[in-house]
Amino acid sequence: MPEGHSVHRIARQFDRNIVGREVSASSPQGRFAEGAAILSGRTATEVRAVGKQMFLEFDDELWLRVHLGMYGAWDFAGEIVVDPTIASANGRMGQTNQRGTVLDSAGENSLTSIGAPRRARVRVRMSEQTTGLPEQEPEWPPPIVGQVRLRLLTDSTCADLRGPTACELQTPDEMLATVAKLGPDPLVDDVAEGEERFTAAVRRKPTPIGQLLMDQSVVSGIGNVYRAELLFRARQNPHTPGRDVREEVVRDLWRDWVRLLSIGVETGQMMTMDDLDPAAYRAAMASRDDRHWVYHRAGLPCRVCGTEIVVEEMATRKLYWCPSCQA
Incomplete structure (x- = not known):
């Protein structure tokens, strides 16, 4: 199950790539069709991560609550600006002399920024490794792969949600009540x-x-x-x-x-x-x-x-x- 650091990183991806933009929403799987219809055409205005849950606000004070649970995942595609918080791990955990690129077994560059906007497909799930897979002039919008509960599409970025424990719309009071229990x-x-x-x-x-x-x-x-x-x-x-x-x-x-x-x-x-x-x-x-x-x-x-x-x-x-x- 994704732990707190992962959900905060995913929220920061949303902040850089989705917040402030109008989205077209759909539920290819069909299990969130009604909610997607309500979201479609709205602008994402804010994102919050609290523990293992993420809350994405849209205009008219409507919140999308997502809990990835054991099997949930977000896939990002298109023009992706990766959050700069991974720019450097120097000085962390007592390390002061680390330089250069270190890729883990999942391909994540742990010490240097993945970089500026690029055409890529990025997967964020489970252990929350962020892997960029360069493509040449990929199909746009990207083809649906697997059981996508919710697709949020801007003019340049696509975010696909698969397998979450929770995916629901909330009023501001409902969102605050959820957070209050955490x-x-x-x-x-x-x-x-x-x-x-x-x-x-x-x-x-x-x-x-x-x-x-x-x-x-x-x-x-x-x-x-x-x-x-x-x-x-x-x-x-x-x-x-x-x-x-x-x-x-x-x-x-x-x-x-x-x-x-x-x-x-x-x-x-x-x-x-x-x-x-x-x-x-x-x-x-x-x-x-x-x-x-x-x-x-x-x-x-x-x-x-x-x-x-x-x-x-x-x-x-x-x-x-x-x-x-x-x-």
Whole structure:
């Protein structure tokens, strides 16, 4: 499932390529035909990302709410201006001497801007790698590929939505009510106020901290990868009830989330390892297998103590952790 950094990056793509433009909307799949008919001919006026949800406003105060869920994806095609937040990862995660282009296994340039407007097709889904596939005079508008729930088309840019958990129109009051149910997002809410809300919510609940970090009413945007990595970085047992986690640890979890989310938005990578030498850093940016402390490393030795990383199921999701470092 896309995590918070990905949805913020997608929202920024919309801000640069769709907001301020009139759209032609359609539902090739047919499941959002009525909503698309209402949107068609309107101008997109604002976009917001909160946690794992994106809200796109159109004139007459009409909002489109999209939650990608496990299988949702946005495809962009046409004249794409890629957001400059990926322009540089230098200085992040303690790295100050990285130069040059680093492409990961999905083809994303993690350190330098993909560039100015170009004819391209861009796919954003799941791990939210953004890959430009140059074409020569592509067909316009692009042909429909797969089950497209919603197509938003401007005079030069196409955005296709596939497989979302939620795709619905909302009034301003309905949008605000949806957001009100979500926990704090460090890129939306005041960071200090968010810390207080998060700390208070965790400290009053008997639910294991490993579940609370995935509860979007407690904190927005954290998914399976960030959950595992945040808990390991804090050396926190995921089974400890929230109310029993020391307050300073809860606050440290929030502050670490603020930091990792910012890095994720800027680089497009869920980079969670610190103090890597230049070669290790480049390897980590190029491969997910070298980017995390415990996530997806079941059966492998802990990078710190050598104990075998375990995987178990917590609230129907896989939880990776070190039973020694996080005892």
